[in-house]
Amino acid sequence: MRKEDMIVLENKEIARDIFEMKLGGLLVQDITEPGQFLHIHTSPQPFPLLRRPLSICKTNKAEEYLTVIYRAEGEGTRLLSACSKGSTLDVIGPLGHGFPVSDVSPGEKVLLAGGGVGVPPLYDTGHALKEKGVDVTTVIGFSDKGTVFYEDPFRDIGRVFVSTADGSYGTAGFVTDVMEKEKLAFDRIFACGPVPMLKALETKYPEAEGCISLEERMGCGIGVCLACVCHTRQDPDGSDYRKVCSDGPVFPWKEVVL
Amino acid sequence: MSRIAVELPGLSMKNPIMPASGCFGFGEEMGSLYDLNELGAIALKATTREPRFGNETPRVAETAAGMLNAIGLQNPGLQKVISEKLPKLKSIETPLLANIAGTTMEDYEEVAADLSGTGRVNALELNISCPNVKEGGIAFGTDPSLAAELTERVKAVSSVPVYVKLSPNVTDITDIAKAVERAGADGLTLINTLSGMKIDRKSRKPLLANQAGGLSGPAVKPIAVRMIHEVRRQTQLPLIGMGGISDVEDIIDFIIAGADAVAVGTANFTNPFICPELSRGLEKWLAQEQYTHLYDLQPKEVHSVE
Structure with a gap:
């Protein structure tokens, strides 16, 4: 740093x-x-x-x-x-810690799921995966046609599906709707976006292997102020916690309470 | 002789600057960025008897030239602070001011006895002014007789000097200052944050999960300076001043107002390197202005520390 x-x-x-x-x-x-x-x-x-x-x-x-x-x-x-x-x-x-690209083996099928301004960190992630010989599919969701970005850059990495909440571009609905409609299969999923999207993904694919990246209001950004903490699934009401800034922002699937 | 070294009860400081409690954790994270020996002292995050998660998020909100926080005294609890946090600070020589909090007087006594007994803590800071916990804490800080009783009881069990951290959320801060001085406090730290609130216009509710939070940052500096100025005239105790300090000029103002040392809080969040930068900047400024020591800035009749 x-x-x-x-x-x-x-x-x-x-x-x-x-x-x-x-x-x-x-x-x-x-x-x-x-x-x-x-x-x-x-x-x-x-x-x-x-x-x-x-x-x-x-x-x-x-x-x-x-x-x-x-x-x-x-x-x-x-x-x-x-x-x-x-x-x-x-x-x-x-x-912070990013997506664990080093854990992924060549030939694996990885799904990148992004929503709104949660899409950007998936771009470098997708590139790193592609370089390793990973089969990457990207599903990105936006509110409407006017806010869609990076559809083309992601095409350099693999297949891309786009959804908009109001149906003005791509599939109408959310990222999860596209995944269902296209029956997308994957070995691992990396997701970043609004909490409702991440919640829907973890609920629909409870057994999936993968990671989510969280957004939170931060103070220091380096793990000192404890502004951006979240509970863990293992101890949802206790004193156990993770700091989004320094333990995350990327966490293993279902590790933290959303 | 150093222009900026200061001697306070229990705290032999090579410069008058310490990070404020709650703005530096237990030093681990900042210790990976710079040598903690550059600090005058370190005020540790509040320790309570039991581990605390604190409040739910959002815990911070930005305001004009300031921020509100409602962390809620999150900490791993007395036993883990002793077994895991303090040992990591063994290799540095910087004096430690351990902030202690609780909901009952017995909590404070137990934490004070155990932490002062470790031998690694050089002084205690009684947190009777956190605005962000529902019970205890602030109640001790707004009632002079309760504050005095707690001070006396903690003094009786502590083997190191005891500072009391004062709340600005009172009608007259000097009443509490005088009461804890009579009860045997060794020093005062002031001010803690001011209770405030921010509204989220979208949801039409308070933005913070805790609703209210403590205001800090440059916005509170004039209030802190005024309170230090008032307290300086009413007590003989050494004062550690804080509230919105973010540059060398701010430190000079606090010293002139009557502080014997200063703590830097929120500014650590915007610039993690602020404390060592300020101590170098202060030394340079004093040299340029040809002061032989920081305390030469203070009006003679006001400065009461030996």
Whole structure:
């Protein structure tokens, strides 16, 4: 982990309120797994005070840049969307544990399930899997046609299915509806998206092998403040816990209470 | 002689800066980022007799130049703090201020006796001001006679100096300060967070699961400075000041107001390297301004520590 002023190389809207930002810096060399995240200060002023956690989408170590994708929604992400090329951002990272690509064997069938701004960390994950000779299928869900992104980039990795909640593009419904309709079979599943989506997946595929990546409000991002904790399934009412920032954000299937 | 070294009861500090309780865990995570020997002291996360999960999430909410938190004193409990957390701090020389909390006076006594008995803890910080737990805690911090009784009882069982952490959520903070001084406190730490609330407009409910939370960050600094200024004039006790400190100028303000040392809280979350950066920055500033020691900043008639 390091703290670095990264250079904004590109920052563009790729779908409605969805921005792709390319950042350059040494920090890129420290990334060890797809699914790790950055903690970004969106303003040099004390408002917004806290950093914003954003998953790393794409890593290019040779050219020393990475990309993050975010929805300009609140004060912090709106400030981010206004950052121009050549400006710098105070970033700490890479943080957390990503998807355990090293556990997957060549030839395995892996399903990537993503929802909304939960889609980005699956991109690097998919690439790493493809490089290993894994058979990757991607199912990504969005609210409507205007917010769909990265359908084409995922096609370079394998088959892609898209759903929209309002039916304006792809299959009408959710990621789970597509999986049922297409009767998608898999040996392992890696998922990232809103909690209702992750809950639906764990309920429909209780025996599956795989991992989920969680999003949570964070303070420090490095495991100190205990803002982003969740209960474990083994001890749902007790004092056992996991920290989303430093134990996660990626957790084994059904390890934590959603 | 160092411009920034300070001596407080139980705490021999090479610089006046410590991370505040709850903003540094038990030092493990930050210890992997920098050498903890660079710190003046470390205030550990609150320890209770039994393990506590704390409150449900959301536990933090951002506000204008500040944040609300309602963690709820999550900690692994007295036995694990002694058997697992303190041993990991054995290799560093930085003095430790162990924050203790409870729901009954007996809880505080037991935690105080056991933690002070470990030999690794240099002083205790009585947490009678956490706004985020339903029972105990804050009740001791808002009633001067209860605060005094608890201080006296903890002093009787502790083998190390006892600091009392004061709540700003009272009508007159000096009443509590004077009461615990009379009861034998060795020092005061102030201020804890201010009780506040943020509304989630979508759900039309309080955003935090606990509803209310403690406000911290730059937004609370003027309140902290005012309270330290008031307490300084009413007690002889050493004061560890905190509340929104995020740069060297803030530390100078606290020292002028009457603090003998300072703690940095929320700023650790925005910049994990803030404490060592501030101690280097403070030393440099004092040298530039040709002060031989930090305390030369204080008006003579006010500073009451020997």
